[in-house]
Amino acid sequence: MVHRVDNEGTDVPELLESASLLVPEDTATDNDITVRDIWDYLVHDEWGTALGLLEELGDARPLPLTYWEKLAEAAERLRMERSAAWCRWRCSEIRNGVFRADLTLLAAAEARRTTPIHSGVLRPMWDLGHLLPTGGRSVSIAALWMENTPLLEPGGRATVRLVPLTPAHWTHVQTGRQITMHEDRAVAGIAVILEVRPPATTMPTL
Structure with a gap:
């Protein structure tokens, strides 16, 4: 599918090409797509497809902050809002670190929330065991993004990504730790940490 915009998108190819140069040639997606395949889409002005594949390549190995910044800007110029939000989210993961977790929301009958939560919108509080x-109880804020689903209903379960507002509050949180989610004083959900990725202090080796 060819994505085109007017004057705002005149530098989209340059942004995507510049990002692709940051990907090692031996990097491949689960479907064995490499950066060489992406160049074919760029040559034919299939920018939206190229952007989506570059996002997938970013999951194959750690890439520098500049990579995701370029993809985010390209997505914004293409008016691909979901992709732009995801790429900006990945930038925040590199800056602040990320905790992947298995989150179960309490059912509507057990908690105050009766509506679904949306990726990247909610910044709930988390009980990490700190005391005033x-x-x-002292709680810490972390933004929340659901993997593989745009929203999560009360009582539902999903793998989520948490980006802490204050990373120093989270340094003791390790894989297997159970933490609770709060939107007020009551518990709104229970999460078990699956993976911990600290903030990037140096650019990944390419």
């Missing part, structure tokens, strides 16, 4: 000087 007074002995009360």
